[in-house]
Amino acid sequence: xxxxxxxxxxxxxxxxxSIEHEINTIYYLSLNARLFYKTGLDxxxxxxxxxxxxxLKDLHENVKNLLDxxxxxxxxxxxxxxxxxxxxxxxxxxxxxxxxxxxxxCEKLQSFHQLKVIQSxxxxxxxxxxxxxxxxxxxxxxxxxxxxxxxxxxxxKNTSSEKLGMKAA
Numbered sequence: 540x541x542x543x544x545x546x547x548x549x550x551x552x553x554x555x556x557s558i559e560h561e562i563n564t565i566y567y568l569s570l571n572a573r574l575f576y577k578t579g580l581d582x583x584x585x586x587x588x589x590x591x592x593x594x595l596k597d598l599h600e601n602v603k604n605l606l607d608x609x610x611x612x613x614x615x616x617x618x619x620x621x622x623x624x625x626x627x628x629x630x631x632x633x634x635x636x637x638x639x640x641x642x643x644x645c646e647k648l649q650s651f652h653q654l655k656v657i658q659s660x661x662x663x664x665x666x667x668x669x670x671x672x673x674x675x676x677x678x679x680x681x682x683x684x685x686x687x688x689x690x691x692x693x694x695x696k697n698t699s700s701e702k703l704g705m706k707a708a
Contacts, residue, residue, distance in 0.1 A: 553659040561656045566606045568649040573599035587689075588634060591682045595646070598675050602653075605668050639687045646680045 553561070576596035583589040653673045657666050 553655065558656060558659050561652050561659075562606055565602065565649060565652050565656065568645070568652070569599040569602040569606070572645065572649070573603060583634065585686070588686050591679060591686065594675070594682070595679050598672060598679060602672050605665070605672065636687060636690050639683055639690065643680055643683050643687070646676060646683070650676050650680070
């Protein structure tokens with residue numbers, strides 16, 4: 540990984556090898572996430588969710604570019620976790636709550652790995668750039684959580700209307 544300075548900070552409890560592993564994991568997660576959001580953009584009907592997907596696609600592109608030079612050498616357990624939870628790339632017009640929950644789970648996992656690198660790296664440029672991207676990612680996670688609340692409210696409204704024998708508008 541010659542392009543990436545991964546020298547641990549003086550206060551780091553992670554070794555250089557552990558930091559490299561975290562960076563590789565983040566790179567792998569961003570590569571997969573960017574592809575997912577890019578593929579899903581054309582199918583999303585909800586403008587708010589579409590905007591969130593666009594923001595997340597751009598965010599993961601920026602993380603990928605920041606960590607350019609990382610490899611795919613992440614642990615098999617991390618790759619398995621991603622594959623098992625990776626949402627399908629074919630997204631219906633109105634994504635179900637389960638999909639949004641999975642996206643939140645994946646984004647939080649990546650944020651966790653990014654925070655470990657931020658706290659451990661001795662490279663101030665990497666720390667500042669990754670901190671800014673992690674803050675944007677947290678905003679996107681909050682947007683996804685708001686979409687989830689909205690989807691729950693819509694479902695409850697429709698369920699209540701159906702119980703009353705009314706047609707949902």
